[in-house]
Amino acid sequence: MRRPAPAAWKDGNVSNAAAAVPTTSPFLAACRGETPAHTPVWFMRQAGRSLPEYKTARAGTTMLEACRTPELVAEITMQPVRRYGVDAAIFFSDIVVPIAAVGVDVEIVPGVGPVVAEPLRTEADAKRLRNLDPCDVGYVTEAIGLLTKELGDTPLIGFAGAPFTLASYLIEGGPSRDHAKTKALMHSAPEVWHAIASRLAAICGEFLRVQVEAGARAVQLFDSWAGALSEADYRRFALPHSTAALAGVAESVPRIHFGVGTGHLLEAMAETGAEVSGVDFRTPLAQAAARLPDKTLQGNLDPALVLADDAALTAATDAVLESGRAAKAHIFNLGHGVLPDSDPGKLKLVVDRVHEQSARGTDA
Numbered sequence: 001m002r003r004p005a006p007a008a009w010k011d012g013n014v015s016n017a018a019a020a021v022p023t024t025s026p027f028l029a030a031c032r033g034e035t036p037a038h039t040p041v042w043f044m045r046q047a048g049r050s051l052p053e054y055k056t057a058r059a060g061t062t063m064l065e066a067c068r069t070p071e072l073v074a075e076i077t078m079q080p081v082r083r084y085g086v087d088a089a090i091f092f093s094d095i096v097v098p099i100a101a102v103g104v105d106v107e108i109v110p111g112v113g114p115v116v117a118e119p120l121r122t123e124a125d126a127k128r129l130r131n132l133d134p135c136d137v138g139y140v141t142e143a144i145g146l147l148t149k150e151l152g153d154t155p156l157i158g159f160a161g162a163p164f165t166l167a168s169y170l171i172e173g174g175p176s177r178d179h180a181k182t183k184a185l186m187h188s189a190p191e192v193w194h195a196i197a198s199r200l201a202a203i204c205g206e207f208l209r210v211q212v213e214a215g216a217r218a219v220q221l222f223d224s225w226a227g228a229l230s231e232a233d234y235r236r237f238a239l240p241h242s243t244a245a246l247a248g249v250a251e252s253v254p255r256i257h258f259g260v261g262t263g264h265l266l267e268a269m270a271e272t273g274a275e276v277s278g279v280d281f282r283t284p285l286a287q288a289a290a291r292l293p294d295k296t297l298q299g300n301l302d303p304a305l306v307l308a309d310d311a312a313l314t315a316a317t318d319a320v321l322e323s324g325r326a327a328k329a330h331i332f333n334l335g336h337g338v339l340p341d342s343d344p345g346k347l348k349l350v351v352d353r354v355h356e357q358s359a360r361g362t363d364a
């Protein structure tokens with residue numbers, strides 16, 4: 001059964017450090033299923049290598065070191081808010097930050113992604129995943145404290161990686177196309193799988209809770225690689241753990257749930273209880289809306305189209321807005337993260353177009 005949306009944030013109040021800020025935010029209104037004055041827009045990976053100011057700020061610092069430096073995290077999180085006028089900020093961090101914080105030897109290798117020194121494959125390995133203590137990530141609390149002051153009315157989105165996506169990195173030892181070792185382990189040793197995934201759910205859940213306590217006003221759970229699973233495997237091996245990870249913040253903030261290539265899993269992923277369903281670019285929003293009439297939808301411009309010419313990009317933006325009108329509420333985003341080669345000017349064009357077109361749309 002779908003959990004009713006909690007009254008705390010539905011009424012515009014949140015039980016966290018940002019409670020004093022009134023929720024006039026179009027982003028939070030859309031999360032609540034309302035129709036705001038304009039369609040809110042933000043981009044996954046809006047901070048990052050597409051921005052020259054990001055490259056300058058990050059120079060000489062590894063990704064994980066940057067994530068542990070509150071002033072740098074606050075600066076990088078603010079960069080796209082200043083440049084684009086997006087309706088939400090996403091906290092600058094990475095899905096492996098809480099895993100590294102509990103002592104797993106993981107590195108983010110440029111151009112590759114997370115690489116784990118000693119992959120997890122056994123019940124004893126699962127025990128290496130101890131619980132996360134808020135003190136392990138004091139730099140997150142500190143960075144969010146800096147950000148809530150600077151952001152004012154613009155909400156901050158906290159995030160975590162979902163247990164399946166994180167487990168895939170930990171079991172494979174790094175990025176994988178087929179997730180073969182992970183799937184083999186799930187089916188040959190389900191008790192080992194569930195031991196690893198339930199520990200990851202506790203870590204992710206706590207990481208989300210820390211961010212909300214510090215002032216994040218929504219959260220997003222990234223299950224980027226869930227699309228690699230059949231619906232039956234998703235329901236058996238991933239859904240219970242993602243549900244557990246999201247449960248801890250259910251009463252305080254709206255929750256967004258996102259995966260790539262997950263058109264076949266939309267209904268199953270919605271069963272986690274997340275109020276907002278992320279839709280990748282392969283599934284039209286109108287089709288997702290017919291399948292999930294009670295959910296706010298987030299998405300889903302193909303990130304590659306940001307590299308198209310202005311006319312094509314504008315037409316594609318308008319098409320996404322149009323398709324999104326079928327949804328209960330719509331948060332404009334890309335169907336996956338901003339590509340590093342994207343021109344920031346083009347992203348600004350998208351933000352302005354969404355705001356202009358959707359503001360006119362509400363008058364019609």
Ligand SMILES: Cc1c2[nH]c(c1CCC(=O)O)Cc1[nH]c(c(CCC(=O)O)c1C)Cc1[nH]c(c(CCC(=O)O)c1C)Cc1[nH]c(c(C)c1CCC(=O)O)C2
Pocket residue numbers: 043044045046047048049058063090091092093094095096108109110111112113114159161222224337
């Ligand atoms: C799978 C995944 C990871 N990390 C993340 C996911 C889920 C989202 C998705 O599907 O894209 C989540 C993530 N990683 C990062 C953010 C920041 C917030 C944002 O703007 O969205 C978020 C939300 C920063 C980052 N995380 C990373 C970068 C690039 C690091 C750099 O600037 O060198 C950024 C900005 C590194 C990273 N970390 C990861 C990968 C695959 C990479 C890219 C490796 C590369 O191509 O160099 C793991």
